[in-house]
Amino acid sequence: MKKFGLFGYPLGHSFSKKYFTEKFQKEGKHDHSYENFEASSPSDLKQIVHDNPDLVGLNVTLPHKLEILPMMDNVDDIAQRIGAVNCIKIVRGENGKVELHGYNTDAWGFELAIRPILRPHHRRALILGTGGSAKAVSYVFRKLNLEHFFVTRNDSRFHYTYKDLNMNTMKAFQVIVNCTPLGMDPDVHTLPEIPYEFLNHKNLLFDLVYNPAQTAFLMKGKEQGAFIHNGFRMLRLQADKAWEIWNQQVYA
Numbered sequence: 001m002k003k004f005g006l007f008g009y010p011l012g013h014s015f016s017k018k019y020f021t022e023k024f025q026k027e028g029k030h031d032h033s034y035e036n037f038e039a040s041s042p043s044d045l046k047q048i049v050h051d052n053p054d055l056v057g058l059n060v061t062l063p064h065k066l067e068i069l070p071m072m073d074n075v076d077d078i079a080q081r082i083g084a085v086n087c088i089k090i091v092r093g094e095n096g097k098v099e100l101h102g103y104n105t106d107a108w109g110f111e112l113a114i115r116p117i118l119r120p121h122h123r124r125a126l127i128l129g130t131g132g133s134a135k136a137v138s139y140v141f142r143k144l145n146l147e148h149f150f151v152t153r154n155d156s157r158f159h160y161t162y163k164d165l166n167m168n169t170m171k172a173f174q175v176i177v178n179c180t181p182l183g184m185d186p187d188v189h190t191l192p193e194i195p196y197e198f199l200n201h202k203n204l205l206f207d208l209v210y211n212p213a214q215t216a217f218l219m220k221g222k223e224q225g226a227f228i229h230n231g232f233r234m235l236r237l238q239a240d241k242a243w244e245i246w247n248q249q250v251y252a
Helices: 016-026 044-051 077-082 106-117 132-143 167-172 216-223 232-246
Strands: 002-008 032-038 055-060 087-092 098-103 124-128 147-152 175-178 204-207 227-229
Touching: 002 016, 002 044, 016 032, 016 232, 044 098, 055 232, 077 098, 077 106, 077 132, 087 232, 106 132, 106 204, 106 227, 106 232, 124 132, 132 147, 204 216, 216 227
Parallel strands: 002 032, 002 055, 124 147, 124 175, 175 204, 204 227
Antiparallel strands: 055 087, 087 098
């Protein structure tokens, strides 16, 4: 039996279990399974790996992408540059040695999802949030030479705060990416506090949230004529990349 799973908290919104379970059924992989490992503390990771000797791969979601990085035995170069891990390959040696190899597939999925919808006038971006997903988005924007800044709730010398946003910033930043969980089911009425009234058809709003398909953030943008895109394609792409990583041969 080969077991895979999702590590994070809470996991009621999880896409991964359904996606991989259906994938295994479709491909006739009856010796494969996928489980949710809901844990509020990142320190629970080692115990979960120990208690599940058939576990060979994990997806990682909120809120553990940053905290688990130091727990990895090996970290992929891209994950190291981003500073966040959302995919773990568990390598078990014949002598009982267990190694955790950390990767980041968020950047892979986000780049492939946003590249086709960027236009020449999309020159600058705001990233709402500063967590692991936001860091992956920043990595992609650096790669694409797209100037960007983070927006945070707390005062910072290095980032915008929501209270800093006004008509001028909305004009100056054509791309806005929501990397917060605001708007995610069941809290569908929550949304980032940006001045939506200053958005227009030149703006691109990308929400990493995928459930519901059209969040309050996206609906507000659409009302102002902005082009909107949710996180479903990114999520599917990063899941496929994780599957590719899990099936690469690595020896402990």
